Amino acid sequence: MNRNPVIPFIIIMVFGIGLMFLLSFKGLGDAKDLAKEKDGGAKTEESDSASASPEDIYKQNCISCHGNAYQGGVGPALKGVGDHLSVDEVKEVITNGRGAMPAGLVEEQNIDAMAKYIHGLK
Ligand code: HEC
Numbered sequence: 672m673n674r675n676p677v678i679p680f681i682i683i684m685v686f687g688i689g690l691m692f693l694l695s696f697k698g699l700g701d702a703k704d705l706a707k708e709k710d711g712g713a714k715t716e717e718s719d720s721a722s723a724s725p726e727d728i729y730k731q732n733c734i735s736c737h738g739n740a741y742q743g744g745v746g747p748a749l750k751g752v753g754d755h756l757s758v759d760e761v762k763e764v765i766t767n768g769r770g771a772m773p774a775g776l777v778e779e780q781n782i783d784a785m786a787k788y789i790h791g792l793k
Pocket of ligand 1: 728729732733734735736737745746747748749752756761764765769770771772773776777785789
């Protein structure tokens with residue numbers, strides 16, 4: 672029996688290193704899955720914003736001209752706009768623009784809700 676007593680340790684080491692590589696490759700695969708999940712999550716957020724609330728649309732597209740409190744700026748104040756415009760007229764302005772007001776700021780499926788919301792501002 673003159674087997675080298677170190678050999679079992681070397682075998683264990685080789686297994687250990689092999690296992691390490693295996694796990695780290697698996698880890699890479701998992702990381703890709705996680706990244707995919709993240710992408711998926713971002714997409715659902717996007718589709719949320721496609722039907723965003725009027726407040727959010729206002730913050731994104733209107734605030735720069737109509738003010739953070741609808742008080743007006745470049746554009747006229749939108750508070751009490753319902754006193755002189757009907758919902759349909761507001762819709763018309765949002766859809767087609769008017770004067771210096773650009774058209775097409777609001778996605779079509781959100782225009783109805785947006786017009787009602789703006790019309791109701793007090
Ligand atoms: C680039 C600046 C600008 C942005 C951005 C803008 N507007 Fe305007 N808006 C104007 C101007 C200027 C007018 C006045 C147009 C005119 O004199 O005919 C106006 C007019 C209006 C009117 C009619 C007000 C009235 O009393 O007759 C409404 C309603 C309106 N905007 C809503 C919006 C909404 C909703 C958004 C965001 C989706 C928006 N606007 C974004 C500039 C802007």
